Amino acid sequence: VGVLNGVTLSMRVVGTAQHAGHVLMVHSGTHLPDTDQFCSIAQVLVPNPPGSIEVLTKTPSSIEIRWMEAPLMARSSFFYKLTLTSSQPGGFINTTNTSHTFRSLLPGTSYNISIVTVGVMDFESEKVHIYMVSTKQLSVESVVARAAQEDSMTVTWEKPADYEGSCYYNLNWQSRNGVKRRNTTETVYTIYDLDPGTRYNVSVTPGSDGRLGATTTNSSCTNASPVKGLTCHGPNKANAEIVLSWTQPSGQHSGFLVTVKENKISNWTDTCCNLTVFNLHHDTTYHLTVKTLSCGQSSTPVSLDCRTGITDPPIPPYYESLLVVSYVTQNKFSIQINRTLLDGINGRVTHVGVLVTESPPVLSDDTSILKTNLGKTYDQWRAKETHVYLATVIEAHPLSRSGENPLNIEVGDGSTWEGYTNGALDADGKYQYAIAVFTSLILQNGLVNGDVSLVSVTNFSPAVTLPPYPADIGIAIGATLGIFSVFVIVLIGFIIYWKRFSHKEQPDIQIHPMRSVAVRVEDYEAYYKKKRADSNCGFAEEFEDLKIVGTGQSKTNALHLENKPKNRYSNVLPYESSRVKLSIIHGSPYDDYINANYMPGYNSRKEYIAAQGPLPVTLSEFWRMIWEKNVQTLVMLTRCNEQGRVKCEQYWGSGTKHFENITVTTTSDVPLEDWTVRDFNLKNVKTAETRPVRQFHFTAWPDHGVPKTTELLINFRHLVREHMDQYSRHSPTVVHCSAGVGRTGTFIAIDSLIFQIERENKVDIYGIVHDLRMHRPLMVQTEDQYVFLNQCALDIIRSRTGTNVDLIYQNPAALCIYENIEPKQRFS
Numbered sequence: 001v002g003v004l005n006g007v008t009l010s011m012r013v014v015g016t017a018q019h020a021g022h023v024l025m026v027h028s029g030t031h032l033p034d035t036d037q038f039c040s041i042a043q044v045l046v047p048n049p050p051g052s053i054e055v056l057t058k059t060p061s062s063i064e065i066r067w068m069e070a071p072l073m074a075r076s077s078f079f080y081k082l083t084l085t086s087s088q089p090g091g092f093i094n095t096t097n098t099s100h101t102f103r104s105l106l107p108g109t110s111y112n113i114s115i116v117t118v119g120v121m122d123f124e125s126e127k128v129h130i131y132m133v134s135t136k137q138l139s140v141e142s143v144v145a146r147a148a149q150e151d152s153m154t155v156t157w158e159k160p161a162d163y164e165g166s167c168y169y170n171l172n173w174q175s176r177n178g179v180k181r182r183n184t185t186e187t188v189y190t191i192y193d194l195d196p197g198t199r200y201n202v203s204v205t206p207g208s209d210g211r212l213g214a215t216t217t218n219s220s221c222t223n224a225s226p227v228k229g230l231t232c233h234g235p236n237k238a239n240a241e242i243v244l245s246w247t248q249p250s251g252q253h254s255g256f257l258v259t260v261k262e263n264k265i266s267n268w269t270d271t272c273c274n275l276t277v278f279n280l281h282h283d284t285t286y287h288l289t290v291k292t293l294s295c296g297q298s299s300t301p302v303s304l305d306c307r308t309g310i311t312d313p314p315i316p317p318y319y320e321s322l323l324v325v326s327y328v329t330q331n332k333f334s335i336q337i338n339r340t341l342l343d344g345i346n347g348r349v350t351h352v353g354v355l356v357t358e359s360p361p362v363l364s365d366d367t368s369i370l371k372t373n374l375g376k377t378y379d380q381w382r383a384k385e386t387h388v389y390l391a392t393v394i395e396a397h398p399l400s401r402s403g404e405n406p407l408n409i410e411v412g413d414g415s416t417w418e419g420y421t422n423g424a425l426d427a428d429g430k431y432q433y434a435i436a437v438f439t440s441l442i443l444q445n446g447l448v449n450g451d452v453s454l455v456s457v458t459n460f461s462p463a464v465t466l467p468p469y470p471a472d473i474g475i476a477i478g479a480t481l482g483i484f485s486v487f488v489i490v491l492i493g494f495i496i497y498w499k500r501f502s503h504k505e506q507p508d509i510q511i512h513p514m515r516s517v518a519v520r521v522e523d524y525e526a527y528y529k530k531k532r533a534d535s536n537c538g539f540a541e542e543f544e545d546l547k548i549v550g551t552g553q554s555k556t557n558a559l560h561l562e563n564k565p566k567n568r569y570s571n572v573l574p575y576e577s578s579r580v581k582l583s584i585i586h587g588s589p590y591d592d593y594i595n596a597n598y599m600p601g602y603n604s605r606k607e608y609i610a611a612q613g614p615l616p617v618t619l620s621e622f623w624r625m626i627w628e629k630n631v632q633t634l635v636m637l638t639r640c641n642e643q644g645r646v647k648c649e650q651y652w653g654s655g656t657k658h659f660e661n662i663t664v665t666t667t668s669d670v671p672l673e674d675w676t677v678r679d680f681n682l683k684n685v686k687t688a689e690t691r692p693v694r695q696f697h698f699t700a701w702p703d704h705g706v707p708k709t710t711e712l713l714i715n716f717r718h719l720v721r722e723h724m725d726q727y728s729r730h731s732p733t734v735v736h737c738s739a740g741v742g743r744t745g746t747f748i749a750i751d752s753l754i755f756q757i758e759r760e761n762k763v764d765i766y767g768i769v770h771d772l773r774m775h776r777p778l779m780v781q782t783e784d785q786y787v788f789l790n791q792c793a794l795d796i797i798r799s800r801t802g803t804n805v806d807l808i809y810q811n812p813a814a815l816c817i818y819e820n821i822e823p824k825q826r827f828s
Contacts, residue, residue: 047078047119053130056099059162060107060136060213066099070117070125078119085112094118107163108137108211138167138206138213140187145220147296150196150251153222156188157204160213167208173200196225196251197294221296225249227256227273230290232306236440236454240280240308240730246273246290254293261287268293268688279630279691281729283310283347283439310347310439312456316340317605321760323435325464330427332412333464337435339406340759342396345729347439347454353393354409356381359430359463370434370457374450378423390448391433392422393441419446428468432460516767517542521797524763528794536787542766543786549773553577562590566621568612571778572739578775580609582624585661594621595740597776598732599748602755608748609732610776612740613638613648620659622651626693626734627662627682633724633733634695637743642702647738652680652695661685674700675716694727696720701743706788710795717750745772745779749789754796763793 051068058064070078084090084102086109093100105111110132117125141158148154160167171182171189182189194200199221206213227246234242244258255270260277262284269275280286285307292299316322322338335354342349355373373388381389391411411433412425425431440454448455519527531538557563558573567573573595574580580596594611595618601607609629613636614622626634638647656665661684668679678695698716700707707713724733737743749768756762769786772779780786 046123047076047117047125048072049117049125050080050098050115050128053113053115053128055130055133058134058136060138060160060208061105061162061164062101062103063105063111063113063133063135064099064101065113065130065133067115067128069098073117073119076119078117081116081118081124083114086110104164105135106211107135107160107165107208107213110134136162138163138208138211140169140204140206140213140216143202143204143216143218145200145202145218147220147223148190150223150225150299151194152190152192153194153200153202153220154188154190155202155204155218157216159187160206163208165208167206167213170205170207170212172203172205194222196222196249196299197254197292197296198222198252199295221294222251223297224253224292224294224299225251226299226302227290227292230302230304232288232304234306234308236309236311238311239278240282240284240311242277242280242286242288242306242308244275244277244288244290244306246302248272249292249299252294254295257291257293257298259289259291261289265691279730280308282308282345284308310454312454313346313349313437313439314343314604315437315456315458316343316603317600318602318756318760319435319458320461321762323458323461325461326408328464328466330467330469331424332410333425333431333466334408334410335433335435337407337409341435342407342437349396349437349439351393351438351441352396352407352409353436353438353448354391354411355388355434355436355457356391356411356425357388357432357460359432370436371450371455374436374448374453374455375444377419377447378421382423390420390436392420393417393436393438393448396437418443425466427466430463430465432463434458434460516764516770518762518764518767521757521761521763521800524797525794527763528790531790532787536783539787539790540783543783546766546769546773546780546786549770550575550775550777553774557590557593558595560590560593562588563593566593566615566618567595568615569739572612572741574776580611580625580629582621583628585624594618594625596625596734599735599775599779600752600771601748602752602759606732609734610740610744610748610779611734611736613736613738614651616649619649619651620662623659623662623664623682627684627691629734630691630731631734632691632693632727632731633720634693635720635733635735635747636695636697637701637735637737637747639699642738648736652678674698674712675719694723696723698747701737706746706784710788710792713747713750714754714792714796717747717754721751739778739781741776741778742781742785745769745776745781746785746789748772749780750792753789753793757793757796757800763797765789765793 048070050070053065053067056064056066067080070080079094079096080098081092081094082100083092086106090111102111102113111134112129112131113133114127114129116127119125138160140160143155143157145153145155155171157169166185168183168185169187171184171191173180173191175193176195180191182191191200191202199219201217201219203215203217205215227249229247230244231246232242232244234240253272255268256272256275258267258269258275258277259265260267260280265279267275267277277286277288285305287303287305289301289303291301319341322341324336324338326334326336328334337352342352353374355370370388373386374390376386376389378389378391380386392409392413392415394407394409394417396407411422411431413422414424415422435458436455437457438453438455442449442453531542554576555573556576557579558567558576564570574597578597578599580594580598581592582594584591596609596611598606599608599610609625609631611622611625625631636648640646640648640650652664652666654666654669656663658664663683663685665681665683666678667681668677670677676697676699678697680693680695681690682693683690696716696719698713700712720733735744735747749765749772752768753763753765756764756768765786769780769789780789
């Protein structure tokens, strides 16, 4: 390139090598024939091209590249010209560096990049290219969808990383009416008008300059909707229950959770829209809460208070002691009823009635048959149309504060009530009565309808004999003298006969032991001292009489070959009449067997279950019994190992243990000096139902022996009884030691003994043990245990009169389960 005589001259040179510069000679002058003379004007270097291009990083709005320096250009003056093009022509950039970042690009767009080396006088090298280099698509980070309410959801996300430009966002979700779309420039959006308890997929797609980026999706559930129209009622049934009903909540649900506040039990159901809650007490108000469950959070709770129904009132086994005939006349008598008979455990007792019959009664003592006579009247009885009639009914007013005002009912006073007449009785007559206790009295045409009323009836009392009128006394005396004369003659004849044949050998006669040896509390200390004389000789005689009690009863199932491995001791087998029967779950008729018997307590004929300590092969049956009989109180009176021998298999662990369909989790373990209190959580793996069970483990009782002090066992009994009264009023309490007879019998006997002293003002240890042995053999196994029970009775009585200040007895409420009581050493 140059200028000659004012004319610009130029020339393009091609075909030069890329690795070296070339000298370009430009000459001017006159060409003379046969000469090579020229005039040299300039000398320049053609630049070499740069090396290959490498892409370092890409973002939605930038591309960073670098390249190798053009070779052999170190002594030259040069630079690089970069050109960036897409679908439209682009500009160029000059730089002396070997790297560069293109900015402010469009996201998701392809670009072509070329580089040339520019040297002296703007001579350019060949171009180096890289094609179709694309920026990243826009995409959002961390899309999070959270339920705001039951019908709304809030979606949040972060702005696309490394993007410098402005952008917008497209939201998509599936609604009940199809796919919904919304645009926003914010990074948070709340979606409304959704269905409760429903899972939604939400997608976010960023965009810029009309170009959409990548779609990011997440899902979440709206909160469940609460139930509507919740109602409840407690039907009058033998087992207390509450039936809950509600209407279908809006949206979707996976089930419903019903919680009973008072017993901390939760019930789950996957069906709508009712649930029956069991394991409750009669005539008790419960606070129930219902939550709807779904894939999201459960609904806000809906609560209401509901009262369980009532049922027939209980008749305690000791009811005879609560009834006293206070006076009699020629045509009427009065009954005094202790209000303990009116126990409101199954509902408040509203009325009390008296059924009357002549002695001896024609009907049996079957209370279901007696109920049918509640509609019979005095007039019908007088007309010989019935053997039993309802004499009168009175209202059972609430107990006074003193708790001592008995009910007094006169039979034969001539009063009337509804369709009944309490007519006069016959002088010199013998009558028996039964008490009818009502929690619900239903009348039909002025008469009691025993089929629909809620009522329990005692057995008939012993005969009540009315005195004759005075005019009849002389006749009675004459008759008595005549009978006496006949008796004297017979007696003389018998004496003569006896003397004549007294030398003959007499056959053995089976003497049945007595059933009761009841002593009044005020007479007991003298009785005790008399029996303790001569090394407990009196108690030894009583205990000897008890040895044969109940032994003739059947033990058929216990003796089956298939059941023998389930018995710890061959001489301790459950009687058939009272044995605990389990459900048959494997199809074998022997599935129902366990070495355990129902035992009478003071409040119920099945208040306890006496069981042997579980064997390795009976662990599952033991926990199945706990579950099926709804046991919530468990008493253990042995250590697992004593004197090097296994007395009971440990049936719990430090965590969770599995026993077929039952899992047992130990939730707390509180060891004290003489006992340990453990809490278990039982779960039925088939129904997912859970129940709490508390175990009271007495550890200070030697096998075949007695505890060091009476105070120790009495205090332990109070602790157990407090829990029973709160949680086991409608289910049996399981008591076991090793064999389930000695220590077990003694503990059950002490509980009945304390009630007997407190409520009846008497002591009948013989009668208690007799009753226990009619249900399970060897209950109260040793003479020492029998004497120990009598010592307990004495100490309890002394504590009531203030003559035994050492005995901790008067404040059972103070016996907190976490309190370590150290009793004094005392046993006389």
